[in-house]
Amino acid sequence: MAIIEDIDIQRKEEFSISETTHQAIHQLLSRNFSGYPKNQTYFKQLPNFRYLVWHQNQLIGHMAVEHRLMNNDDQIIRTFGIADLCVDLDYQHQKIGTFLLQKVEELGRNNFIDFLVLVAKDQQLYLQNGFQTVDNYCRWLWIHQQKTFGVIHRYLNHSLMVKSLQKKEWRSGSLDFLGYIF
Numbered sequence: 001m002a003i004i005e006d007i008d009i010q011r012k013e014e015f016s017i018s019e020t021t022h023q024a025i026h027q028l029l030s031r032n033f034s035g036y037p038k039n040q041t042y043f044k045q046l047p048n049f050r051y052l053v054w055h056q057n058q059l060i061g062h063m064a065v066e067h068r069l070m071n072n073d074d075q076i077i078r079t080f081g082i083a084d085l086c087v088d089l090d091y092q093h094q095k096i097g098t099f100l101l102q103k104v105e106e107l108g109r110n111n112f113i114d115f116l117v118l119v120a121k122d123q124q125l126y127l128q129n130g131f132q133t134v135d136n137y138c139r140w141l142w143i144h145q146q147k148t149f150g151v152i153h154r155y156l157n158h159s160l161m162v163k164s165l166q167k168k169e170w171r172s173g174s175l176d177f178l179g180y181i182f
């Protein structure tokens with residue numbers, strides 16, 4: 001049986017996630033992202049909701065989602081920001097990552113979300129799933145170790161990616177995250 005038929009995918013609001021599950025999320029994130037903040041399940045701030053992938057009571061996949069208004073060159077857009085997408089090493093290359101992206105895309109399309117937005121150095125998975133790389137001059141809230149330091153303005157070195165879900169077109173001018181970067 002393909003693994004995709006044998007997994008359980010949950011969408012959980014952040015406030016409803018138990019301490020035990022947070023521990024499992026932290027362990028998965030720490031294994032996949034070197035230097036992940038100690039005892040945390042977020043880099044900068046809590047997301048709005050997460051997708052959790054379970055196989056036989058083991059957490060094997062994760063994706064955090066931030067529901068955010070952004071200002072794209074004076075066009076106000078409703079976005080889902082994707083963060084901390086990861087799949088346990090033993091389960092990679094079986095389309096679980098792709099399935100998670102499809103889930104959030106379907107949710108966004110059905111709920112008038114204009115764009116999926118993410119930042120990624122390795123873009124392979126996202127290009128395969130219809131994202132495009134964009135190069136906007138960006139502005140975001142600078143948060144470091146749970147303190148606000150100010151506002152950063154800069155380009156993101158070809159790592160900003162978006163996918164349009166409705167009729168709006170992405171503009172090439174500025175992008176104001178209207179908050180922290182995920």
Ligand SMILES: CC(C)(COP(=O)(O)OP(=O)(O)OC[C@H]1O[C@@H](n2cnc3c(N)ncnc32)[C@H](O)[C@@H]1OP(=O)(O)O)[C@@H](O)C(=O)NCCC(=O)NCCS
Nearest residue numbers: 032085086087092093094095096097098120122123124125
């Ligand atoms: C990226 C990741 C979530 C993909 O999960 P997955 O279930 O293996 O994804 P899929 O099977 O749907 O697709 C696999 C494709 O993703 C691409 N890919 C592999 N590693 C990747 C990475 N780190 N970032 C982006 N794309 C990646 C490859 O093109 C791969 O194709 P292949 O199977 O033909 O080699 C998984 O490799 C992972 O957890 N990596 C470590 C954490 C990470 O780098 N996350 C991305 C943060 S932006």
